[in-house]
Amino acid sequence: MIEIVNLKKGFGKQRVLNGLNLKVLNKELVAVIGQSGGGKSVLLKHLIGIIRPDEGKILIEGVDITGVGGKELDRVRERFGVVFQEGALFDSLTVYENIAFPLREKTRMEKYEIEARVIQGLEDVGLREMGDKYPAEISGGMKRRVALARALITEPAIVLFDEPTTGLDPIISSSIHKLITKTHKKYGFTGLIISHEIPEIFEVADKIAMLYNGTIIETGHPEEFRHSDNPYVRQFISGSLEGPIELL
């Protein structure tokens, strides 16, 4: 379970997170929606300890990661898989090597075991024939699928997605969303998706949380969100320029 308590973070004079609270239950897939530049990716980087908060707690399975470092933090990180915005694949490695990388570096698995796992991972994301390609030789959508396969290869308990469909066309976006749903069912991970893909994300997530002004202003099931009375939520999901939300 992930529990974020009163998280605060600022960069210089700009406050990005302002007392954020959020709870993600085991095996739940929660989407955090909100404006671009509203601090969603900053929130995700707090969860893997890349950014340290000014105040507040982040509890991963009961361990407050804001107070730990070094090997203890690495042990928590080993429970995570992360799909970064543009995939963050290693340019100098092939697709196969990218997916195999966490297994080669973090486990004592035999070569044949790694090969079996990677081939299964490639099949899961529909890229069985692409193992020999380099990231520069594949499309943006394929990169996200490879990133998903790499994030899932160690079968992590928690998977974080940082805007996994940004910059992709609607059909490819839809296929990535389907893939997230499929792999979530298969591997049963606890998931947090940072997204502003409305309404597609409602079909993927079990729960939606809206981030505005550095805090979560509403949490609920997708259906509750669609019929929310909150004027901020209504404006955001309708994409209207009229309403209480200030443009960033």
Next chain:
Amino acid sequence: MTIYDMTACVRLIGAWFLGLLRELGRMFLFLLDALVTIFRPPFKFKMLMRQIRFLGSKSMVVILLTGSFTGMVLALQIYYTLRKFGSEALLGPAVALSIIRELGPVLSALMVTGRAGSALTAEIGIMKITEQIDALTSMALNPIRYLIVPNIVAALIAFPLLTAIFDLIGIYGGYFVGVKLLGMSSGTYFSQMETFLKMEDIRVGLYKSLSFGVIVSWVCCYKGYFTGYGAEGVSKATTSAVVLSSVLILIWDYFLGSVLLR
């Protein structure tokens, strides 16, 4: 100037100085982290080999070219100077001492900075802005071990070797001009060199090239690792890495030279 202008001026200088101290502190901590990680397993031999190839063998052509022409120019200039004193016989040791003690380590380091150091900063910088470094961290892997340590160790191995090749080819460049073009005897060129050149001179060159290896890999990796945002950030980081490395090479060369000459 009013008292308010003076306060503002002092505040600006203070802020600049504090910023400089912070940057220097971060740079030294970065180096310290890398130096400590060098001795902690697991060791990344495959990456080390890749970086030795990148910094070392791929710099060979530029080293051969600059080495040979440096030796040739040096021989030409020194020969005409020595002729004024009737001491042409000392051409061999003059060329060899200049190259081995000074020009070999410095020019090799400057050439490798231009060819490989800039590429190193750009590569690490792009990894930073495309979140590849964050991806390593998220996998509980230490980016310093994977990206920085192989470069520092590779530079420690490659720089002295490249310098040795530069020295050798430079001496033969001088030989070509002195003996083949200006008509000196080959025996004089080498025998005088044997008389004047000491092991101490070679050791000075070796110490210099080792320290330049650390400076170039450290500065170039640091600038890439803490690059700014986007393409502009990487371009600025690359420029400042080359400029800072080159300036530090020359400054350090002076201080090390003055200490080692005693």
